Amino acid sequence: MDETIATAPDELVRRHLQPGRTLLAVLHAIQDEVGFVPSGTVVPLAKAMNLSRAEVHGVITYYHHFRSEPPAAVTVQLCRAEACRSMGSEALAQHIETRTGCRFAQHRHDDPHAHAHGGGPLALESVYCLGQCALSPALTINGTLHAKVTPQKFDALLAAATTVAHTEEAA
Template structure:
């Protein structure tokens, strides 16, 4: 099945109403891992929206990716509670070790680094999520061990 076929199936699965925009975008990202550029005109046509309206929603919400992610997406909490517990230093360490900034993917394609603004694990910050797993009280050493495990998973 081509990507165009997948997009068409996901768009057609929802009512052709403007309030279907977010559910369609979530379905696309859930299946493909990102929202490819060709999704914008297809969604706009189906929901009778302008391309600018669809693009604006994709760009507004940090959750939506407009480029393919790495094999693993490491979401680092940058909200106030985690900041108070050292997430800024942890973010700096992650960026240095991976050689990337937020919303980028490591050169080996193993890890994408994404900021999030609350994982609901405030008492155990700094927190991060990889896949469906939330980890708390993460320091540089624990992050290094996690990254080693994620990269070994690729081999």
């Protein structure tokens, strides 16, 4: 059993598998419950849904929303789509990398030095369109959307998110 979750993977799958529910819906339900999709759920999901392990793993790794490790305490998702790029998201990305000492991965698995996942204190993720094109550059911090983000605004948002994360960790 995966030590990072209290529920056995088979039980986790059984709890969220319902007639007519799609693989995506089950994966979302599992991630909503434990914060990620544990690797141990791939085989029971494949068996229960009559899919190959490769199909289940492929869906988990294809969609940027799913993570296979516990999330970081603070996750920054920066829009790297054209509208945000035209309004300075690449300069903002450089500021964020310098400020945090982490790097953005352009794709989830392409850079071993990028801190995209893994339960550490901070994760930087590139996303492509947060639907805020008129208010770019946009990013989320722990799922909360922020628009017209400047380096100064980012610094304040990160400080607030880090304080919250430390407070929750101590509780």
